[in-house]
Amino acid sequence: MSRKAATPSRERRVKRLCARLGLHLMTAQKPDKHVLAHGGYMLRDGRTMAILLGDKGYLFSADIDEVEAFLEART
16 A cells, blocks of 8 residues: 555545645544444534535545545635
8 A cells, every 4th residue: 555545644634635725624533333334534614613524324424535525626
């Protein structure tokens, strides 16, 4: 696995991009069976505190790929 694809480095890169856009990347502290199977992330607007991504069906439903695609579409 390359360094670019490693999850911790991807999370740090996504968090830096979120900070530039005024968003917060939230991760599940106590993941349930849905979160463990798929997801684990939510995006929240830092100003309005509205959830932008990751609350469809269940909380923290977005995975890191979906978060990256959402952020790249906003930049």
